[in-house]
Amino acid sequence: MHPHLPLSQVNITSRHLERKAVIYIRQSSPKQVREHLDSQLTQRTLVQRAQSLGWHPERIEVFDGDLGQSATGVQERDAFKALAAEVALGHVGIVFGWQVSRLARNNAEWYQLLDVAALVGTLIGDTDGVYDPRLYNDRLVLGLKGTMSEAELYLMRQRLNAGRLRKVHRGEYGQRLPTGLVRLADHRVIKAPDQQIQHVIELVFTQFEDIGSGYGVLRYCKHHNILLPRRHGGDFGPGDIRWRKPSEAAIRAILTNPAYAGAFVYGRRTSEPRRQAPGQRTPPMVHRKMDEWQCILQNVYPAYISWAQYLANQARLRENAQCYTDQMSRGRGAPREGAALLQGLATCGLCGHRMRVAYRPRARYICMSMQRAFAEARCAHLDGPSIEAFVVQAFFDAIAPAQLETLDEVLAQRQRERQRLETYHQQQVSQARYNATLARRRYEHVDPDYRLAAAKLERAWEDTLRALRQAEEAAERFAHEPCEPTVTPELREQLLHLSQRLPELWASEQLTHTQRKALLRSLIARVLVQRTAADRIAVTIIWVSGHCSQGVVIPPVLHQRHITGYDTMVERMRQLWAEGSTDSQIAQTLSREGFRSARRDRVLVRTVLKIRHHHHWVSRYHQHRLADKIDDMWTIHGLSRHLGVEREWFYHRMRTGTLREPDVIRKPPYGNYLIRDDATLLARLRTAVQRSRRLGRSVATGASAPEREASLAHPVAQESRAARRARTSRTNRIVQAATSDA
Numbered sequence: 001m002h003p004h005l006p007l008s009q010v011n012i013t014s015r016h017l018e019r020k021a022v023i024y025i026r027q028s029s030p031k032q033v034r035e036h037l038d039s040q041l042t043q044r045t046l047v048q049r050a051q052s053l054g055w056h057p058e059r060i061e062v063f064d065g066d067l068g069q070s071a072t073g074v075q076e077r078d079a080f081k082a083l084a085a086e087v088a089l090g091h092v093g094i095v096f097g098w099q100v101s102r103l104a105r106n107n108a109e110w111y112q113l114l115d116v117a118a119l120v121g122t123l124i125g126d127t128d129g130v131y132d133p134r135l136y137n138d139r140l141v142l143g144l145k146g147t148m149s150e151a152e153l154y155l156m157r158q159r160l161n162a163g164r165l166r167k168v169h170r171g172e173y174g175q176r177l178p179t180g181l182v183r184l185a186d187h188r189v190i191k192a193p194d195q196q197i198q199h200v201i202e203l204v205f206t207q208f209e210d211i212g213s214g215y216g217v218l219r220y221c222k223h224h225n226i227l228l229p230r231r232h233g234g235d236f237g238p239g240d241i242r243w244r245k246p247s248e249a250a251i252r253a254i255l256t257n258p259a260y261a262g263a264f265v266y267g268r269r270t271s272e273p274r275r276q277a278p279g280q281r282t283p284p285m286v287h288r289k290m291d292e293w294q295c296i297l298q299n300v301y302p303a304y305i306s307w308a309q310y311l312a313n314q315a316r317l318r319e320n321a322q323c324y325t326d327q328m329s330r331g332r333g334a335p336r337e338g339a340a341l342l343q344g345l346a347t348c349g350l351c352g353h354r355m356r357v358a359y360r361p362r363a364r365y366i367c368m369s370m371q372r373a374f375a376e377a378r379c380a381h382l383d384g385p386s387i388e389a390f391v392v393q394a395f396f397d398a399i400a401p402a403q404l405e406t407l408d409e410v411l412a413q414r415q416r417e418r419q420r421l422e423t424y425h426q427q428q429v430s431q432a433r434y435n436a437t438l439a440r441r442r443y444e445h446v447d448p449d450y451r452l453a454a455a456k457l458e459r460a461w462e463d464t465l466r467a468l469r470q471a472e473e474a475a476e477r478f479a480h481e482p483c484e485p486t487v488t489p490e491l492r493e494q495l496l497h498l499s500q501r502l503p504e505l506w507a508s509e510q511l512t513h514t515q516r517k518a519l520l521r522s523l524i525a526r527v528l529v530q531r532t533a534a535d536r537i538a539v540t541i542i543w544v545s546g547h548c549s550q551g552v553v554i555p556p557v558l559h560q561r562h563i564t565g566y567d568t569m570v571e572r573m574r575q576l577w578a579e580g581s582t583d584s585q586i587a588q589t590l591s592r593e594g595f596r597s598a599r600r601d602r603v604l605v606r607t608v609l610k611i612r613h614h615h616h617w618v619s620r621y622h623q624h625r626l627a628d629k630i631d632d633m634w635t636i637h638g639l640s641r642h643l644g645v646e647r648e649w650f651y652h653r654m655r656t657g658t659l660r661e662p663d664v665i666r667k668p669p670y671g672n673y674l675i676r677d678d679a680t681l682l683a684r685l686r687t688a689v690q691r692s693r694r695l696g697r698s699v700a701t702g703a704s705a706p707e708r709e710a711s712l713a714h715p716v717a718q719e720s721r722a723a724r725r726a727r728t729s730r731t732n733r734i735v736q737a738a739t740s741d742a
Contacts, residue, residue, distance in 0.1 A: 012053055012094075012130070016123060019093030021050040024083055026102050040067070046096040049125070070105075079082040080104075088116050094123040094130065100142070101149040110146035114139065168266045171297045175266070178257045179231045179241065181301055189481075191302045197229045197241065198304075204228075204254050206307050208313060212518070213320055214251050221246035253623075255317065258296075261310035262303030267294030290314070339363055339513055341388045341520060342527050343640040349530025349538065350379045357384070365529065380531055383555035387539060390553045391520070391527055394541055396503055398523055427718045432468040439464040534562035556599040559606060569595045569603075570611060577617050583608040629668065633674040643689055650675070653688075 027033050027042045033040075050060050063077030080103070086092050097103045097281040104110040115125060118133035124142060125131070131138035167173040177183055180192050180201045191198055196533070203226070208215045221228070228250050244250065258265045271283040290296075305313075340363035346355040348367035355365040363384030370376045408429055418507060439461040446454050502519075511519075528540040537558045541549040560566065569590060576586045583605050591602040598607075612618075629639030640647045653659040656675070663681055667674050675681070 012123070015121070016093035017054050017056075017059075019062045019122075020086070020091055021053075021094050021096065022083060022086065022092050023050065023060065023096045023104060024066075024080070025062060025064040025098075026066045026077075026079075027068060028070050033068045040064075043098045043102070044603055046098065046125075050094070050096060053094075053130070080109075084113060084116065087113070087120060087122050090120045090122075092120075092122050094125055096125045099126055099149070100145040101152065104146065105149055105153045107146050107150055110149075111143070114142060165294070168295050169297075171264045173264075173266065173302050175264075177301075178253070178259050179229050180304065181259060191304075192229075192241075194229075194241070200226065200229060201254060201260070201304055204251060205260070205288070205309075205313075208255060208316075209309075212316055213316065214255060215248065217251050218246055218248055221251075253311055254319075257309060259301050260304040261307045262299050262301045263307060263310070264297040264300035265293055265295065267292065281740040340365070340384055341513070341516055342384070342391060343517065344413045345520065345524060345527045346387075347526050347528050348379045349528045349540070353379075353384075355380065355529070363388070380529065382529055382531060382537055386553050386555040387527075387529060387537060390539055390551055391524070391541060392506070394549055394551070395520055395523060396506075398543070399502065421478060425471070425478050428471045429468070429475050432464065432471040435470045436461070436464040533564055535564055554596070554601070558598065560598045560611070563596065563598060565595065570615070573608060573611060574615070575616070577612065580724060583612070629677070630672070632677055633665070634677055636673050636675070639675055639685075643686060645689055649689070649692075658688075659685075 017249045023044070023046045025040065027036065027039060044062070047057075047062065049062055049458075051057060059597065063079045063083050065082070066077045069077050077615050082094075083095065087095065091380070095103075095113075098337055100110070104113065114124070114133045116122075118139070123130050123132055126145075131142055133139050133142060164173060172187075174183070177189065180197055181189055183189050204217060204221075206212065207220050211220065220226075224247060228246050229241050230244045230250060232240055232242045254260065258268075267288060269287055270405055272286045307552060338359070340357040340359075342365065343357050344354070346357075346365045347353070348355055348369070350366065351370050353367055353369035355367045358364050365380065365382045365384055365387070367379035370379055380732050388496050439457070443454070443457040443461045446457055448454060478550060506516065524541055525544045526542040528538075528542065530537050532552075535554055537553040537555055539551050541551075543549070557563065565570070572590065572593070572595075573586055575734050576589055579587070586608045587603045587605045590608075595603050596603045627635055628641070629635065634642070636647045636650050640650065650659065650673070659675075663676050665674050665676075666672070
């Protein structure tokens with residue numbers, strides 16, 4: 001208790017004493033609550049301070065619900081919110097705090113409390129005195145105290161951060177180690193003594209290098225019932241390790257932690273206040289990109305993998321990632337088991353987004369990004385096998401022996417370019433060193449009493465030294481750049497053997513779809529596809545070297561009219577049909593001339609037949625058979641309709657000899673029956689039709705039922721039936737010869 005603390009000249013009236021006196025107690029962290037008990041006891045002495053000023057003990061209330069909470073914000077301080085509410089309601093006569101920093105460490109909340117207290121007439125008390133926020137001098141003092149408290153927090157945080165960063169840059173900052181690394185009592189870091197832990201972690205890295213997918217490693221671990229070691233608790237002791245079932249998060253944590261590559265890294269995760277949700281006590285932590293890490297020190301910890309392998313793993317994970325929020329920069333994804341070889345490689349040539357795969361039932365590459373984003377028509381819906389055949393053939397051509405010679409030329413050219421750049425950097429360093437030496441000599445020979453000239457020459461010397469340092473740094477960076485790889489004789493022999501055997505191996509069932517995709521990705525970075533016509537797809541292959549190969553693919557389409565040059569094909573077909581060619585001959589001629597069907601690379605016979613039927617180009621046999629008259633003579637079809645009888649009525653009279661030449665003739669080459677257009681003959685036939693109807697005979701045959709039975713039993717009738725079958729068979733052969741393509 002401090003009975004002799006000075007007080008400012010503030011009148012504590014009965015109105016203040018009628019209200020409550022609030023004692024606000026706070027400590028910044030749980031550690032202070034546990035270890036700094038004297039601070040709590042000191043703050044609680046303010047209760048006696050309030051009693052000495054005239055407040056009854058029953059009117060004194062202690063708000064200690066914010067012990068262990070920082071005063072940088074009001075979101076997590078429930079007791080401070082309750083205090084502000086009581087002040088605003090006019091229930092509080094005075095608020096005691098040991099220091100202003102106990103109440104608030106930012107001016108926004110501090111001045112808000114002062115405004116409310118001035119409005120309702122609440123006093124503010126601390127170790128120095130009692131203040132009335134309504135008075136100018138008291139408010140000025142309180143404002144200065146709030147500003148100093150905020151500045152104190154900033155300076156304290158700055159000193160702590162500076163000390164931590166100094167330890168970080170020395171590599172001495174004691175960050176939490178991942179499973180598999182252990183920090184000893186003397187602060188040295190070693191691998192986990194448990195050989196099983198080391199073996200499992202090395203197994204994860206080895207399988208990822210072979211499989212190339214984190215999820216593939218997860219499936220491998222699940223298939224073989226491999227448990228992963230996970231740290232639980234502190235950094236020491238075998239009891240802190242728990243063997244858990246493998247999960248995607250656990251495997252990703254192993255693959256992405258740079259400590260396994262022996263690197264000390266600081267700044268991988270930082271807080272993001274902009275993502276802090278209402279009611280959330282602390283801002284969430286977000287992962288930063290590697291170029292945003294504050295410190296990277298290699299060879300600090302014992303390594304499970306090399307730093308180069310770690311960088312390769314991160315690049316592979318980025319390629320496998322499917323970031324749908326930014327499809328333009330989305331990774332290719334890991335090769336999967338589906339039959340679509342360009343999964344992850346196919347890119348829409350219109351919008352630049354990755355295309356997805358659909359099996360209907362063959363693989364098709366679809367892009368609906370513009371439809372989902374802007375409700376426009378879908379970009380593409382392309383046939384997969386035709387595009388894949390073009391890309392695979394280009395891949396085979398790329399590893400051919402001729403391409404190996406081209407590769408040698410490209411590598412030799414790049415080697416010559418590197419030598420020229422190396423000479424350039426050496427010359428730059430030599431010239432900069434000469435300029436620096438010359439500037440130094442000029443400065444040394446100047447009269448010291450001639451200060452203006454000496455200062456100018458000194459600045460010139462400093463400029464040349466700066467230029468020399470920049471030239472040396474540029475030369476050093478160039479020297480550390482990786483050299484272009486060379487094709488060794490052993491590698492050339494392997495590539496030649498691979499180029500000869502790969503097409504045969506590709507066509508066999510020995511390679512899985514995943515292996516085929518991995519082979520394509522070894523040389524191909526992206527495949528741009530865009531439909532330029534209904535039956536044309538422009539394909540651009542972007543190789544990993546940056547070069548491009550272009551071509552046009554002709555996929556199968558649904559309708560023949562969608563084929564490019566359809567009108568020309570129809571006109572050519574009409575010409576060939578007019579010349580008397582059959583459907584088979586027309587199909588062969590059109591195929592030789594470069595035309596094709598909708599789903600084949602050649603013209604099919606049935607394609608010719610469909611087009612003929614569509615344009616009503618009927619064969620000559622059917623033209624004769626369906627016409628009413630030919631060469632001014634009646635056909636059986638026309639005369640039967642003219643007389644109103646069935647055609648069989650005429651065939652019966654021709655078989656019995658009632659109707660014979662010269663009234664009936666056979667028209668070559670198909671043998672169609674033609675009847676002479678003569679009035680007398682027509683009158684005689686009309687009379688026969690009427691007589692058949694009067695006698696109740698069949699209009700179809702012209703004979704009664706007993707006559708038909710007798711004729712069937714007669715030997716001549718049997719011969720007539722045999723002749724009729726022969727005639728029918730001959731007619732069928734003629735029709736088949738005329739329309740064999742149908």
